[in-house]
Amino acid sequence: MSIAAALGDVQRDNLQGSPQPQRRGRFVPYLLMLPGLLWLGVFFVIPLVTLFMMSLQTAVPGGEIGEYEQTFHFANYVEVLTDPSYYTPLFRSFVYAACATVLALLIGYPLAYFIAFKSGRFRNVFLIMVIAPFFVSFILRTIAWRQILADEGPVVAAMKWVGFFSDGIGGIYPSALAVVLGLTYNFLPFMTLPIYASLERVDPKLVEAAGDLYAPGFTGFRKVTLPLSMPGVVAGTLLTFIPAAGDYVNAALLGNSKNTMIGNRIDYAFLNTNDYPTAAVLSFVLMACILAVVLVYVRRVGTEDLL
C-alpha cells in the first residue's frame, strides 16, 4: 500500500501542487530540515564527491594493493572506456535494462488497466497482490526463479514435455533470457503501480464522452485513456529502467560470465580486487549514461511534470 501511495502521490503532488497555506518562515523551515538535509549532505553528496575524487586516483608506485594517491588522472576514464571488459558489460546493462523495461511495460500496462477498470470491488485485493512479492526477500525471490528455471525445474520439464527442448540441448538458466526475466520480474510492481495510479485518475466520463463523439473502444483508448496515463508510463519506465541498469543481483544469480552487467564489474572491482579508481570511474560512467538516457527519453515523451 505504502509503495503504491508513495509512487502515485509523487505524481499527484506534482500535478496539483499543495493546497496547504504557505507560511513565510525565516528560520523555522531551515531548522526543521537541518538534521535530515545534513544527513543527506554528509552521506549522499559528500560520498559522491569522494567517489569522483577516487576516480581520478592512481596506484602509489611500489605501494600495496588498495593504496592510491590523488593525481587527478583523467586518463582513468579513457582507459576504462576503451577496455572491452568494461564497455561490453556497460552496453549489456543498457540492453538488458531496456528489454526488461519494455517487457515490464507490456505486462504491467494491461495489468494496471485491468485493476483500474475491470476489477470491481476486489480492486484493493489485486493491488495488494501486486505488492505482495515485496514482502518476500528480493534475493530469495530471485533464487526461487533460478530454481524454477533450472534444468531440473518445472519450466524446462514442461517445455521438454511439449517438445520445445529436446533432451540434452537447451535450458533457460543460466542465460541472458533468465537475467532479463529476473529483472522484469523484480521491477514489474514499479511499472504497474504508477501506471495504475494515473489510470485510476482518468475520469470515466471522458472515455464515455469519447464514445459519444464516435470514438468508441480502441480509438477512445488511444486518444483519451492512453495519453492521460502517459505520466504513469513515464514514471514506471524510469522506476524500472534506472534500478535495472544498475542491478547486479539478477546477473549474478541468473546469468553466467557471459551475462555480467556493469554492476557486477563495480562490485568486483570494489570488493574483490580493491581497484577503487576503476570502480569509481565505472560508477560515474553508469550514472552519466543513465542520466543521458533519462534526459533524452523525458524530452522525447515530453513530460515535464515529473521532476
Add this chain to the structure above:
Amino acid sequence: MSAVVESPVAAPRKLSAPTRVWRWFGSNVLRLYAVIAFAYLLLPVVYTFVFSFNDAGKSNLVWRGFTLDNWLNPCGAPEVCGSLLNSLAIGFIATAIATALGTLIALSLVRYRFRGRSSTNLLIFLPMATPEVVLGSSLLALFLNLFVPLGFWTIVVAHIMFCISFVVVTVKARLASLDPRLEQAAMDLYANEREAFRRITLPLLAPGIAAAALLAFSLSFDDFIITNFNSGQVNTFPKFVYVSANRGIPPQANVIASAMFIISLAIVLIAQLVGRARRKG
C-alpha cells in the same frame, strides 16, 4: 439522440474492426492476461513458501518430502537467526531515525515557502534516482577515506540515507492532501498554532507517517546492494541468503521469509480493515 427515440430497435452502430477486437479483448483476453501476470508475480512467492516445508538435507534444491521441522526449528541452520536479528535491529533503528528526519523535511517543504525550496526538492529526489551500486560504492568510498570501520553502524547510516527520501515523499503526499480549513477552523476556535498542529494536523498526518515508516522498514529490511558495500563482516538476512546461494540455502531461510510475508500481509490487511471501519464509523 433523436434517432434512438424514433426507432427503439435501431441497428447497432457499425463498429470498426479494431473496436470490435478491442471490446472482445477487454472482456476476455484482459482477464486471462491478468491471471497470467499475477501467476508470474506470485510464482516465486509460492515457491518460497512451499519449499519452506521441504525435508531438505543440505541444499533446498529438490523436493524431498513434506516436513514441519523447519517451521518448528527456524534457527536450526547456522547464522539464519543471527542475520535476521541484525536485519531487524538495523531496520528498526534506521526506520525510527529516517521517519523522524524525513517527516520534518516534509513538514517544512509543504507548510513553508522559503529560499532553496526547489533545490531541497531536488536533493530529496536525487537519491531515489541514483542506482543502488552508486549509492553503495560512494558511501564505501567515504568510509574508506575516513578509515571508518565497516559494520553494524555503517549499515544503519546507509539505510537512513536512502530511506529519508521515501519518507519525505510519502509524508508530503499525505500533508498535501489534508484540508487546510480544518487547521484554520481550530484556530478560529481559539487554538494557537502549536495546539492546532498537535491536536488536528498531527493525528490526521499519523497514517501517512505510519505508511512512511512501514515503507522505510521494508526498504531497509530487504536491501542487499547498498548493505553489501558497507557491511564489512556483519551479516544481514539478505546478505546471508545471497552469500549462501552457491552452497545451498537452508530451508530455514524460506521459513523466515514466509513468516515475514505472512506478517506483512497481516499488517496491510489490518490497515485496510481499520481504514474501512473508520470511513464507515
